[in-house]
Amino acid sequence: MMKSNRQNKILELVAANEIETQEELAVLLKECGLKVTQATISRDIRELNLTKVTGENGRQKYIVLGRENSESGRMSRYARMLRDAVVSADTAKNLLVIRTSPGMASLVGAAVDAIGLTDLVGCLAGDDTVFCAFKEDEDAAAALEELREKMDSAEDEKGGRKKRS
Numbered sequence: 001m002m003k004s005n006r007q008n009k010i011l012e013l014v015a016a017n018e019i020e021t022q023e024e025l026a027v028l029l030k031e032c033g034l035k036v037t038q039a040t041i042s043r044d045i046r047e048l049n050l051t052k053v054t055g056e057n058g059r060q061k062y063i064v065l066g067r068e069n070s071e072s073g074r075m076s077r078y079a080r081m082l083r084d085a086v087v088s089a090d091t092a093k094n095l096l097v098i099r100t101s102p103g104m105a106s107l108v109g110a111a112v113d114a115i116g117l118t119d120l121v122g123c124l125a126g127d128d129t130v131f132c133a134f135k136e137d138e139d140a141a142a143a144l145e146e147l148r149e150k151m152d153s154a155e156d157e158k159g160g161r162k163k164r165s
Helices: 002-016 022-031 038-047 071-085 105-115 137-159
Strands: 050-054 060-064 086-092 095-100 120-125 129-134
Touching: 002 022, 002 038, 002 060, 022 038, 050 071, 071 086, 071 105, 071 137, 086 137, 095 105, 095 137, 105 120, 105 129, 129 137
Parallel strands: none
Antiparallel strands: 050 060, 086 095, 095 129, 120 129
16 A cells, blocks of 8 residues: 555656656655655656656656557657657768767667667667667668657647657
8 A cells, every 4th residue: 555655646746846866756755754765766666657858948857658558659659758858860871870868868779679760770878879770871861761750740749849850
């Protein structure tokens, strides 16, 4: 019972606040009378499917990823995450180089793997850059267009935002 109460409180706090770190979440939980360890918070974040995105103020914040279970729901969720985290993307021969908000490259790399860009050999993510390798230069150029289309479709879903050039 304690776990579900704590997790419900976490969901409330994330919805009501722009929480940037696990430490901030721990302080808010303590203010609500819940004493938790960092390990417990980390486990709860994973179980609740929380992730960080860049907020309108440019700072990172936790959000609850949608609980869509369909393939199209997952793809839409990845596209929205890419739209929010990708700063720029360009090709360099057979590489697709994706620049992200600080700290978001690993998440973007996982999303790129999940959406299955055509002819992708593999991804390597740092803090704010993802390198995607392709066998041929043309494959990287095609993947860039595919990535932009997926991000544009997420913008269209959000409410008619202007497409990227």
